[in-house]
Amino acid sequence: MLRLGFLLCLLALPLKAEEVVLGLSSDKVAITATFEGLEILVFGAVKREGPIPETPLDVVITVAGPSLPVTVWRKDRRFGIWVNTDEVRLDAAPTFYAVATTGPLDGVLSATEDLRHRISIRHAIRAVGAAGMTEEARRFAEALIRIRQAQNAYQMLENTVSFDEQTLFRTEIRLPANLTEGSYPTRIFLTREGRVVSQFETVIDVHKVGLERWLFTLSRERPLIYGLMSLAIAIAAGWGASAAFRVLRQG
Amino acid sequence: MQIYLPIAEVSVNAFLLLGLGGIVGILSGMFGVGGGFLMTPLLFFIGIPPAVAVATEANQIVASSFSGVLAHLRRKTVDLRMGTVLLIGGLIGAAIGVVVFNYLKSLGQVDLLVKLCYVVFLGVIGAIMFGESLRAIRRTRRGAAPARKRHGWVHGLPFKMRFRTSGLYISVIPPVLVGVCVGVLAAIMGVGGGFIMVPAMIYLLGMPTKVVVGTSLFQIIFVTAFTTLLHATTNYTVDIALAVLLLVGGVIGAQIGTTIGTRLRAEQLRILLAVMVLVVCAKLALDLLLTPSELYSIASGAGGH
Numbered sequence: 001m002l003r004l005g006f007l008l009c010l011l012a013l014p015l016k017a018e019e020v021v022l023g024l025s026s027d028k029v030a031i032t033a034t035f036e037g038l039e040i041l042v043f044g045a046v047k048r049e050g051p052i053p054e055t056p057l058d059v060v061i062t063v064a065g066p067s068l069p070v071t072v073w074r075k076d077r078r079f080g081i082w083v084n085t086d087e088v089r090l091d092a093a094p095t096f097y098a099v100a101t102t103g104p105l106d107g108v109l110s111a112t113e114d115l116r117h118r119i120s121i122r123h124a125i126r127a128v129g130a131a132g133m134t135e136e137a138r139r140f141a142e143a144l145i146r147i148r149q150a151q152n153a154y155q156m157l158e159n160t161v162s163f164d165e166q167t168l169f170r171t172e173i174r175l176p177a178n179l180t181e182g183s184y185p186t187r188i189f190l191t192r193e194g195r196v197v198s199q200f201e202t203v204i205d206v207h208k209v210g211l212e213r214w215l216f217t218l219s220r221e222r223p224l225i226y227g228l229m230s231l232a233i234a235i236a237a238g239w240g241a242s243a244a245f246r247v248l249r250q251g
Numbered sequence: 252m253q254i255y256l257p258i259a260e261v262s263v264n265a266f267l268l269l270g271l272g273g274i275v276g277i278l279s280g281m282f283g284v285g286g287g288f289l290m291t292p293l294l295f296f297i298g299i300p301p302a303v304a305v306a307t308e309a310n311q312i313v314a315s316s317f318s319g320v321l322a323h324l325r326r327k328t329v330d331l332r333m334g335t336v337l338l339i340g341g342l343i344g345a346a347i348g349v350v351v352f353n354y355l356k357s358l359g360q361v362d363l364l365v366k367l368c369y370v371v372f373l374g375v376i377g378a379i380m381f382g383e384s385l386r387a388i389r390r391t392r393r394g395a396a397p398a399r400k401r402h403g404w405v406h407g408l409p410f411k412m413r414f415r416t417s418g419l420y421i422s423v424i425p426p427v428l429v430g431v432c433v434g435v436l437a438a439i440m441g442v443g444g445g446f447i448m449v450p451a452m453i454y455l456l457g458m459p460t461k462v463v464v465g466t467s468l469f470q471i472i473f474v475t476a477f478t479t480l481l482h483a484t485t486n487y488t489v490d491i492a493l494a495v496l497l498l499v500g501g502v503i504g505a506q507i508g509t510t511i512g513t514r515l516r517a518e519q520l521r522i523l524l525a526v527m528v529l530v531v532c533a534k535l536a537l538d539l540l541l542t543p544s545e546l547y548s549i550a551s552g553a554g555g556h
Contacts, residue, residue: 033492035255035262075546081539083363084548143547177253177262178298212257219258219487227483230310230491231476234498238317241502245322 018057019047020188020200029175029184029206037177040204042100043170046190052166057197058101058108059161059169060189062119063204065096065153066182072140088140093125095180097148100157100171110194117189117196121145121154152176181207258490259303265496267297272311272497276504279315280322281512282449282464282524287312287442287475288369288531290497299493306482306489307497308442312475314498315505316468322509323465330416330462333426334469337448340427341474344434349481352439366535368439373532376450380525383454387518417458417466425456430470437474445471446528453521460517 025041042061070093076085101108105120114120125141148154153176161171184204189196208216219226254265271293275286287308294304323329355364413420429451437444445467452458452467483489512520 031255033255034253036253037262070549073548075543075548077542082541082543140547143545144549147545147547147549177255178260180260208257212255215257215491219483219489219491223484223487224480226491227480227489230483230489230494231313231479233491233495234310234314234479235317237495237498237502238314238319238505239321241318241506242321245503245506246325 017049017053018190018198020190020198021045021047022188022200022202024186024202024204027202027204029179029204030209031179031181031207031212032209033211035177035179035212037179038175039172040175041170041172042186042188043168044188044200045169046167048167053192055192057163057166058103058191059163060102060105060109060119060191061100061161061171061173062124062187062189063096063098063173063175064094064124064185065180065206066184067092067094068180069093070144072144074140074143086140088137090125090141090144093144096153096175096184097121097124098155098157098173100160100173102159102161102163102169104158105156108191108194109189109196113191113194113196117187117199119187119189121149121156175206179206254492254496256299256303256490256493258488259299259307259493261298261300263297263299268493268496269500271297272315272500273504274500275497276315276318276501276506277508277511278504278527279312279445279468279501280319280505280508280510281515282445282508282520282527286315286501288373288446289527291442292531292534299490300488302486302488303490303493306479306486307493309475309478309482310489310491310494311497311501312442313472313479314494315501316472316475318502319505319509320465320468320472322506323468326465326513327416328461329465329469330414330458331469332412333414333417333419333456333458333462334466336412336423336426337430337433337466337470338473340430340432341434341437341444341470342477344431344436345438345474345477346434347431348435348438351435355439365439366539368436370532370536370539372436372447373528373535376447377525377528377532379454380450380521381529384518384522384525388522391518414458417456417462419456419458421456429455433470434474438478444474446524449524460521464512 022042022044025043026038029038029040040063042063046057070090072088072090073084074086075082077083078085099105099120105114109119115123118124122141122145125145145154149156155173157171157173161169163169184206186202186204188200190198207213215226218229252265253262255262271290275290275293278289279286290311291304291308294308295301299307320329411420412423429448433444433448433451436447448467448470449463452463453460458466479489515523
């Protein structure tokens with residue numbers, strides 16, 4: 001894997017004893033016609049002024065996709081058939097979300113810190129959804145998580161971050177092929193006994209390139225030309241196949 | 252080989268799409284149906300967003316119908332006059348259908364309506380065709396001449412017109428009405444409407460089966476071209492990469508299908524179509540009747556159906 005070592009952020013914050021120095025295998029993801037998803041290698045080190053403290057550190061890494069509004073429907077049986085009856089609209093839910101940790105999430109992160117930094121999938125959605133969510137709405141949000149987890153769009157990757165000598169950490173996060181364009185905020189938290197002691201944030205930029213880019217732009221900016229082009233291609237293909245088959249039969 | 256679709260924003264196997272296009276193309280050429288009623292659910296199944304699937308499917312049908320119609324034109328099995336009359340009705344119907352569709356969308360139950368439409372229409376048409384073709388096959392086995400050219404109420408209407416290719420002299424009102432109905436349903440159900448039009452032409456208008464397929468394809472080209480443009484300009488949901496893959500398979504399939512179609516006897520052709528229609532109907536009905544494994548579903552904020 002190509003390591004565009006982007007060693008960022010060496011901000012000297014004097015009060016913090018431990019800081020993250022981060023590298024990403026790539027901070028730009030180009031979606032081409034043959035894009036099949038991508039493994040992003042997130043690696044880095046803990047920078048310290050003094051010796052390694054007694055109590056061990058843990059690392060939590062999150063990668064989130066752009067947030068979009070989502071409507072979740074629930075079916076119910078009416079007149080013998082299953083019909084969409086109830087809906088809940090979430091203002092924004094990330095199209096992709098992955099959490100990778102060095103241990104079980106509830107072990108490395110306390111509930112209050114989870115809520116404050118909106119780390120677990122549940123909080124990442126609730127944070128941007130309806131503010132005071134009712135029990136009913138929560139069930140819809142959980143359904144959304146369940147469905148997206150089944151599609152691999154939401155990933156809970158506990159115990160997947162390797163952390164050597166309390167200093168070097170690395171993990172791989174697989175971005176699926178059906179990525180949405182946009183900025184993917186990536187966060188790294190250092191935690192000790194459930195508390196966040198240091199955090200670092202960067203962005204992975206995901207965008208279409210080449211033909212993909214051109215077609216997408218054309219379809220949005222010149223929809224009529226795009227539509228006519230689609231029809232022209234369709235008719236040309238239809239005619240081409242017809243002519244080719246006639247030649248085949250005669251020959 | 253995986254390929255990333257720029258508008259659908261998903262990555263799918265290119266050969267899977269070519270294969271799907273081919274199979275649906277064969278059916279299209281054989282029966283004169285656009286194949287949308289089969290392809291659209293199949294595209295949902297492989298993970299294409301519904302709005303993109305419906306719009307792109309329309310574009311693909313243009314290609315396979317055009318390819319099919321050229322084959323029929325050479326064989327002189329297209330009644331251009333009848334096709335034009337049906338088309339006029341179809342465009343009026345499509346316009347009405349879009350209005351109805353948007354009204355129901357505002358009520359939030361358009362998915363259900365689309366599915367119910369499918370179940371009811373496919374069920375009724377499939378059953379009628381199946382029964383009729385069975386009787387026809389039994390008749391030909393017994394050696395009796397098929398009873399044709401019944402003079403029903405259709406022949407008592409004004410504005411008569413001669414359709415030479417079909418060998419008909421009937422009023423233009425029934426074909427226009429058939430066109431309008433098909434247009435409305437096509438707009439609501441997001442398909443070309445061939446599977447409704449073909450039986451309507453055979454049983455309602457009494458057109459010979461040979462001419463029906465080509466004429467139906469002729470009309471479908473224009474209705475789906477209109478739909479494609481509508482989707483491309485209002486919803487931006489036509490995925491040209493997806494369309495190209497489907498139509499490469501589709502146009503080849505349509506040619507093969509047309510050849511198979513001419514080898515089969517009309518009754519056999521009809522009974523096959525009837526069985527296919529009933530199978531799709533049963534599948535959709537089961538989806539509505541059986542308890543789904545996941546009660547919740549996600550609709551992205553952009554809308555569409």
